[in-house]
Amino acid sequence: MGISDVIPLPVAVDKELEKWTIWGRPLTDVWFTTTEKIHEIIDMGPIKNVLNWGRKNSLWFLMQPMGCCGVEMLVFGCPHYDCDRFGIFPRATPRQVDVMIISGYITRKYLPAIKNLWEQIPEPKWVMAIGECAISGGPFYDSYNIVNDTSKFFPIDVFVPGCPPRPEKFIEGFRALQEKIKQREDKRGY
Amino acid sequence: MVLSAITEFAAQEPKIYGLIIGLVAAAILASVINVVAMLLVWLERKVMGDFQARYGPNRVGGRWGVLQLGADAVKLFTKEDVIPRGADKPVFVWAPIVAVATTMLVAGALPFGAVIIDGKEIPLVVANMDISAFYIEAALSIMAISAFMAGWSSNNKYSMLGAFRGIARMIAYEVPMGICVISVAIMAHSLNVVEIVQAQSIWFVIAQPIGFVIFAIALITDLGRMPFDQTEAEEEIIAGYNTEYSGIRFGLLYFQEYIVMLLGSILLVHLYLGGWNGPVIPVISFISPMIWFFMKLIIVLVALIWVRVSLPRFRIDQVTDLGWKILLPLSMVNLAWAVVVGLYFA
Amino acid sequence: MSGEMVAVDYYIPLIMFLIIGAIVPIGALAAVKIISPQKSTFQKRSTYEGGLRPIREAIIQYNVQYYLFAIVFVIFDVEVLFLYPWIYVYASEVIPTLGGVNIAVIDMLIFIVVLLIGLLYAIKKEALRWV
């Protein structure tokens, strides 16, 4: 969290800066209060709207097919449906995505891995549960290996029902998410 | 009158004049290049859509979707910035900065067309060096170093493989590319890009077609675009050297690729396609060179996008083999050809 | 551009470019630091590898074949550098001719042939085999 994260300086500079003071207050404190002030200004409205406009129009999702819905996810990115129209496109690494699509059954074996992937996505991030399996377990609701309630592990913003949902429903789901981001009604309130 | 005053001042205080010109031009050029590169990203997505029977972005900013890139930029600005625990922090932080800064170095020496004032052709270039072709080629290859920095410092296996691939690819194509530049310089009797452009009464693409092909291939390789995008082959090594980069750091690395694509295409136009040469258009003779220049540039850029959507990817060993075993000997042949033809012209 | 511009003067604007080029990303990074949310957790800062814990570090002792590539490159690149001054020499009229041909041309053709033989040797020795 130091200055060496921003400007390439040795970490020792960080330590040195911690000792500095401005008007009797530590420099790091000043930095934090300034940041907080800026955040307050952003939260007031207009700037936040611009930021959310950017966020909602550039939703990159994690390429992670998990079942029947995974096929529709692939088709969703292709002509006829063409998610690129909305500024939505898939990336393979969680570091560069905004939306995680849970497109299928989460099993006991896969749960730690997918949770880890979710954790590795930088903020702000959203998660969509697509298909019955991701919502409730779907046809496998009583299986011994399925975690049938995904919303316990992920703060899901949009549920898209269907088994599997058609690609149009994917678009609908993303539109709903965009609307939520615009209204600032998503779970994390960006 | 102002012009003459400036010239006088330049004659008296060349150092200060250079400083001022440098600052102003750098600021202007940096913003122009950034905007053009953004438009390039947009152009690529749109043209790719056209090739692939779809629309491309069309929801943000009217029916052409021009504001899509603005939205992407705003998004990247508000993303959290993650530095992995295992990363080599200083190198990790430096890599995108080096990448962007070195592209600016290229931009400083590259002519961006010319204008005709009083029947005199004035090239739009900041540092009109005698060896600018050599300098540009050298500065372009620093990009591979920044990619290596990014890949190596991430402490991620995908990034690491991407970094090694990037370096291997760069060194395999650096030599043929350099020899191509020499061949061109021999025919033009100069290493100055402006003079090379001016020397092209016949475009060098006609004078040395082999050289053009080699240079174009090597350029695509340097840019890391489609048949040669092994460093970030999504299906093999996730996102290659920028796997661990997130938010604005990724944005910078990603964006820099497009800036380099733009600059590389300009270099190709200058070296082989006659730069801004073309018949003077009577009424708008002032910007007639610019029109020719931009037409050629757009054709080259669209051709690059076309190549991207229509070719599968090489395997990395095939790439190095192609560079060392085919292009390098061929470029030597081309050099000999240039010497012989150049002697004839001389 | 009139006036006496020494070679060094060309580099002053270039340094300006370098400075501007460095200020832009640093400014962007600083802005991001201020406006973007920060929630750093242990798992977020862990290395990504398909969602699982990686086995061993990525920075290990790499195969020696990679270095052979680099060495071959260094040799060839340095030799290409020798070609650059030749461009100027070749154009000048001071160099004597041999049978109507500039002697520098003949020299360089020999040099190129030697280079090609060197390349063939490297290929034969499999120095350019990918790891």
Added chain:
Amino acid sequence: MTTANDVLSALQSAFPGAIEEAKVDPERQLWATIKPDRIVDVCKYLRDNHNFDHYSGAAGVDRIDEGLFEVTELLASHGAHQVVALLKVKTPRDNPSVKSLTGLYWNANWYEREIWEMLGINFEGHPELYPLLLSDELMGAWPWRKDYKGYPDYNTAERAIEKVNPEGYTDYSFTPTEAEIKAGTVPFERPKYPTFREREEMEIKGESEMILHMGPQHAVVPGPFLLDILVDGERVKKAFLDVGYIHKGIEKIMENRTYTQGIPITDRLCYMAALTNNEAYCGAVERLLGIEAPERAQYIRMILEELSRIQSHFLGTAEFLTLIASAVYSPFLYMIIDREDVLSCIESVTGARINHSFVRFGGVRNDLPEGFKDMTLDTLKMIRQKTEEYKELFSSDSIYQKRMEGVGVLSPSDARRLGVSGPPLRASDTPFDMRREDPYLLYKDMDFEVITRKEGDSKARVEVRLDEILESCYIIEQCLDQIPSGPIMAEGVPKRIKPEPGEAYYRVEDHRGEMGFFVVSDGSEKPVKVKARGPVYAYFQALPPLLEGVYIADVVAIAGSMDACTSEVDR
């Protein structure tokens, strides 16, 4: 031509007393119960003397009433004859143990591991009895046993306990259900074995070697599975495969549903081949019921399954193209467009894009709509033309040729030994196609060619798929010409399906290879056991040996050319 009766009489004379009971039903299937100690000899004899060189799989059945486990080994031949031998071995429920066939058939490995982890039947002589599909936590619970108390399990998510493991990563453990606690089956005694990770780490020898995870989330995987490659530089030294990341327990679920309720579950077995899965399951149950679909229904099934084959091959090839090119490679997107046209033909009949649940016991759900014939013929004309274009494109693209030629070569003998089927096997010069081999529906009346290639490399596999699209077009055109009018459901199919006690095995040519369903009935409304023998399971097992010694880029090309479907592997 060898018939099942010949094989039976030969067995009875070669092993007097070893065969406890035997029957031939229907004419190409031989059912026999073998004494447990003679099973390996019998199989060896069959393999060596009667060409039973194709190990199709194994099914474990829990006969809780009789206190027995049954393991049924499915043996067949690669085209020498059409007999399927289903050899049953019985073992007591307490301390179950069966002799392993891994010494005879290389691909018995995974089938036996699966039975071991699910039912707890020990396989003597198996070299690596490690869990395959289940997580370590479920090991020892033997979930497929009839007395397993963890099923049904409605509240997994509520029971999950988050904990941080010593390295700082979040892990989950699931407390046992009340039923499990009541039954006293916890704590389970877990078998001792090194974990997958430990087994991998043991293989790292040199300083410059590293293990790269490709998966569970990776651009190469069509669904979550873990492909770990041990690389030195970029050369793969050894590959490890861990599956089960989306193991849903379909076979257990189907045991607890009625027969009809099982049909939608078979859709989800492999979403690209929903119709053939339906067909295989319904065919097996039809055999149990002793009914046959009317002719029109069989034609409708054929038309739709071939259409489904076309769309699957398009998607398979398209996915493969994204792997060797990238997601912006235009032919990939063109193929998806073509596939959408085929899908709308299917959709006009079944009403669904992917999961159709269309085939019924003794018929189909609904008739072809009006105008279907014209629409399909138009589409087929377009598909033919496009496929020819793709073939021309790939044969003229030199980068493609360079990437694919001689990559991942499977020699015919290796392909048979590793147990692959479908396009990869046919690309290795083995004309093995269920539609010819064991004709189901009315394929025996159809005129079509079994596509083969000599090379056996990745390129050949893709070519086989593209050619099969053309053949499928031809079959559909014939079907549309010949289709008679008439009922679409057989007479006298009861509303409540209750087959007589018995067993049936029915195999069809899936889009990816041999798909078989083994259904055991005890006369009740629910099946005792449903075993799905899928083709991708066999490919997956064959993947690690194929990947040894290639570059990372080739891993992608080989895995892609196999056209995998993780959902079916994990089930």
